[in-house]
Amino acid sequence: MNLEGQVEWQYQKNTAANAVRRIKGVRGVTNMILLKPRAEPAEIKRKIQDAFRRNAQVDANRIVVETRGSEVILKGSVAFLDRARTGRARAWSAPASPWWKTGLS
Numbered sequence: 001m002n003l004e005g006q007v008e009w010q011y012q013k014n015t016a017a018n019a020v021r022r023i024k025g026v027r028g029v030t031n032m033i034l035l036k037p038r039a040e041p042a043e044i045k046r047k048i049q050d051a052f053r054r055n056a057q058v059d060a061n062r063i064v065v066e067t068r069g070s071e072v073i074l075k076g077s078v079a080f081l082d083r084a085r086t087g088r089a090r091a092w093s094a095p096a097s098p099w100w101k102t103g104l105s
Helices: 010-021 041-054 081-092
Strands: 063-068 071-076 099-104
Touching: 041 063, 041 071
Parallel strands: 071 099
Antiparallel strands: 063 071
């Protein structure tokens, strides 16, 4: 089954695919739903940085957030590997940041 359309959030894209996978008879799902940003790249960057500052488990001052269109790039180092995972999760949950790279270590 192919899914097409546009949503603002990554979780919406994932929820649609997960819902369809549970339908009896569906053998596979190709999720071609696009994330359509409502915010400009600078706004996405600011929201990610704000989310980092609110989360005590993320070393916000040690992570640099860059945006290029809808691509989000995280760079820096964190004290613990689980903090890098938390940082990636915060970036992933931002509106319309479907493509992100991480240089977190």
